[in-house]
Amino acid sequence: MKIDLSGKTALVTGSTAGIGFAIAKGLRDAGADIAINGRTQDNVDSALARLGGAARGLAMDLGTPEGARDLVAAAPSFDIVVNNLGIFQPSDFFDTTDDIWERHWQINVMTGVRMARAYLPGMAERGWGRMLFLGSESAFNIPVDMIHYGVSKTADVSLARGLAKRMAGTGVTVNSILPGPTLSEGVAAMLKAEVTAGKTLEQAGADFVKAHRPTSIIGRPATVDEVANLVVYLASPLASATTGAALRVDGGVIDSIM
Template sequence: MKIDLSGKSALVTGSTEGIGFAIAKGLQEAGAHVVINGRTQAKVDAALARLSGAARGVAIDLATEGGSRALVAAEPSFDIVVNNLGIFQPSDFFDTADEVWERHWQVNVMSGVRLARAYLPGMAARGWGRMLFLGSESGFNIPVEMIHYGVSKTADIALARGLAKRMAGTGVTVNSILPGPTLSEGVAEMLKAEVAAGKTLEQAGEDFVKAHRPGSLIGRPATVEEVANMAVYIASPLASATTGAALRVDGGVIDFIV
C-alpha cells in the first residue's frame, strides 16, 4: 500500500511538537505541501528546521476568532485540515474554575469549529477533501482528574460525526482520531518528576499507563508516530470510504467491541 499525497495541501494545527508535528512530518513524507502552526514564531521556526523539504509555518493563536480569521486570510485553501490543536490540565472538578472550562472549549473545540466553517466549503466545491479532528480516548473514558478535558474531547468526536453527515455526497470525509496515552512532549513534561528520580521516560510511561489506564491492551503509551500513521492514512485517497468514524489509536484502552 502506497500513500501518495502529491499535489495536496495540508494544514496541521498545533504542530510544532508532539502528535501534531509527527502528523505534519508524515503528511510531508507522503508528498503533501504542509503548513504547520504554533502560537510563537520561535516554535514555528524550530519545527520548520526539523522538517526535511519545503514546508511553511504560521504563528497564530487559533484559540480566538481573530486568530482563525488571520489564518484563513493568510492561507485561504487546503485539501487536508488536521485539527490537532489541544490542551489538557489535570484539575479536580470542584477546583476547576469557569476560566479553565472556557479555555479548553476555545482551544480544543472552537478552533476546529471555525476552521471547519472556513475550509469545508472550498473542499466541497473541489469535490475532494479531508477534515480530521484529534479526539481522545478521554472522550469516552472521561478522566476523573480532568473532566473538563474529557468533555471537550467528547465534543470533538460529536463535531466530526455531525460534519461528516453535513458533507455527505461531496467527496469530503470528516473523521476523528482517538489517541490514548501517548509519549508526546506534554506527557513527558507530566512525567518529568519520575524521570528525574531515575526512571527512563519509557518506563515512566508504562508505569503511568498501568496505574491510570489499566485497561490498556498494549500496556504502554503509544508513540507519536503510531498516532500519525493513522492520520496520514485517513488523510489519503485510500480512505475514501471512511467518514464519520471515531478511529482509535488508544492501545485498546476503550472497552468497546467497535
C-alpha cells in the same frame, strides 16, 4: 499499499511539537505540501527547521477568533486539515473554574469549529477533501481528574460525526482519531518527576498507563508516530469509504469492541 499525497495541501494545527509535528512530518513524507502552525514565530521556525524541506509556517494563536481569521486570510484553501491543537490540565471538578472550562472549550473545540467553517466549503467545491479531528480515548473514558478535558474531546467526536453527515455527497470525509496516552512532549513533562527519580521515560510512561489506564492492552503509551500513521492514512485517497468514524489508536484502553 502506497499513500501518495502529491499535489495535496495540508494544514496541521498545533504542529510545532508532539503528535502534531509527527502528523505534519508523516503527511510531508507522503508528498503533501505542509503548513505548520504554532502560536509563536520562534516555535514555528524551530519546527520548520526540524522538518526540513519545503513547508509553510503560520504563526497564529488559533485559540482566539482573531487568530483563526488571520490564518484563513493568509492561507484560504487546503485539501487536508488536521485539527490537532489541544490542551489538557489535570484539575478536580470542584476546583475547575469557568476560566479553565472556557480555555479548554476555545482551544479544544472552537478551533476546529472555525477551521471547519472556513475550509470545508472550498473542499466541497473542489469535490475532494479531508477534515480530521484529534479526539481522545478520554472522549469515552472520561478521566475523573480532567472532566473538563474529557467533555471537550467528546464534543470533538460529536462535531466530526455531525460534519461528516453535513458533507455527505461532496467527496469530503470527516473523521476523528482517538489516541490514548502518547509519549508527546506534554506527557513527558507530566512524567518529569519520575524520570528525574531514575526511570527512563518509557518506563515512567508504562507505569503511568498501568496505574491510570489499566484497561490498556499494549500496557504502554503509544509513540507520536503510531498516532500519525493512522492520521496519514485517513488523510489519503485510500480512506475514501471512511467518514463519520471515531477511529481508535489508544492501545485498547477503551474497553469496547466497537
